[in-house]
Amino acid sequence: MSGPTGDGERDAERDRYRFLAEVTDALAESLDSGTAADRLARLVVPRLADWATVTVLAGDGAPGGVARAHRDPDLLGAVDTYLAGRVTAPRDQAALVSALHSGEPVHLTELEPDLGPESLPEGPVRAAWDLLDPTSSLFVPLRARGSAIGVLSLVRCGDRLPAGPAEVALAVEVGRRGALALDNARLYGRQLRVAETLQHSLLTPPPQPPGLELAVRYRAAVSEDLVGGDWYDAFELPGGATVLVIGDVTGHGVEAAAAMAQLRSAVRTLAYDSPAGPAGTLDRVDRVLAGLHVGTLATALVARLEPAGEGDGRLLRWSSAGHLPPLLLAADGGVRLLTTPPERLLGTGDPGARTDHATTVAPGETLVLVTDGLVEIDRGGIDEGLERVAGALDGLQGLPADALCDRLLTRVLPARTDDDVAVLAVRVLA
Incomplete structure (x- = not known):
């Protein structure tokens, strides 16, 4: 039969697991390193500390971003004043370095009541220190995948006792989980920057x-x-x-950006080097994707604007591989969707001929090509989205192409979008 002590130990263990599960769940929700660091600091207060900081190392190993939290929100200003104005005390510096290099926590169970002006300048910084009244600190290294990525600093104040062995062990486990979440966020951010850089370099x-x-x-x-x-x-x-191309590769991230780079280059090369029209270009792209086993699925629209004669504007010929239809804004403000029977995406490997379509674009008219990020706002339907885009073009017929693009995006896009958007507008002047 279990006694009170046994029941208390089991309750404490269950509470520990609940807390660690809460930490894991909260940190797993964010793929932004700044947000993850801020959440980690707030999660450990007040359970493990009266105030806490999370220092994430920069790429060169120097201290980078710092997140902080205090059990009393009114004292966050004092924490900020101290962090901004402190001159690191030798003992603290040694503790931080030791935690980073050894991978083991460093526990300062007593803090010197007077660190001296060389560490705490007189004035607001010392006043903040006195107001915070720190009495012990625990430095927990944040290590992930074999590398030190930062330090979690847990500070206790006033009459609160230093952390005991069980609390130190809990802080170490929190640090382990926090480090993994922070490193995942950093890797995500790095991948995002690579993908964005690659994509922008091609656009x-x-x-x-x-x-x-x-x-x-x-x-x-x-x-x-x-x-x-x-x-x-x-x-x-x-x-x-003039050849116009717009498209959208399935997927996201570096893989999608790399596939887009391959596909864009193939379309550009084959469209330039072939006398065939847009449908012939898409046919050749399909053969390249299949022959080289690229394994990419994409929508694409290839169009050619050709002189139609003096004062007659341009002849537009286009072919679509499952892409959204072009929109043609007339000089009188009317908008026409150049809808055609749907044809297969690029990369499906299915046989079947592709089709060229043609119309005339008169002087004063503007051709607008878009991707589905402008149409499927909030996961709405394509037909409804195309009607919304067509309505947003109302009254824009007299604008230069640059101004038209800006006004269209302002009218259609919310402040935050969950998909990329590409727009290509061509105004025929003569």
Whole structure:
């Protein structure tokens, strides 16, 4: 039969597991290192400390960002004053270095009541220290995948006793879980930056052929989804035609950005080097994807604007591999969707001919190509989204292409979007 002591130990163990599960769940929700550090600091207060800081090392090993929390929100200002103005005491510096290098916690069960002006400058910094009244501190190294990534500092104040062995062990386990979450967030951020850099390096400014006015826009997703594979392209052919391309590779992240780079290069090369029209270009791209086993699925629309004769505007020929239809804004403000029967995506490997379509774009009209991030807002339907985009073009017919793109994005996009958006607008001047 269990006694009171046994029941108390089991209750304490269950409470410990609940707390650690709470830490794991809270940190797993964020893939931003700053948010993860802030959550870690708040999670350990007041259970393990009266105030806490999380210092995350920068890439060169120097101290980077610092998150902090205090059990009394009114004292956060004092914490900030101390952190901003302190001159690290030799004993603290040694403790931090020891924790980082050894991977073991360093516990200072007593703090010197007067560290001297060389560590705490007179004035606001010393006043903040006195107000906080720290009496013990525990430095827990944050290590993940064999490397030190930061330090969790737990400070107790006033009459509160220093952490006992069980609390030190709990702090070490919290630090282990926190370090893994922080490192995951850093890796995520690094991957996101690589994908964004790769994508932006390929989304170059468009040419400005005689008689045409081109503008492009790219808006990256700002949700926790990684950057996707949306792209646009525009270039001139020797005979005077202008090729327009817009597309969207399935997936997100570095893989999608890399696949987009391959696909964009293939489309650009084959469209430039082939006398065939847009449908022929997409056919050749399909053969390249299959022959090289690229394994990429994507929507794409390839179009050519060709001179139609003096004063007659341009002949538009296009073919779509499962992409959204072009929108044509007339000089009188009317908007026409250039809808065509759906055809297969690039990379499916399915046989079947692709089709060219044609219409005339008169002077004063603007052709607008978009990706689904502008259409499927909040996971809405495609037809409804296209109607919304067409409505947003109302009254924009007299604007230059650049201004039209800006006004369109302002009218349609919310402040935060969960998908990438690419827009390519071409206004025919003559």
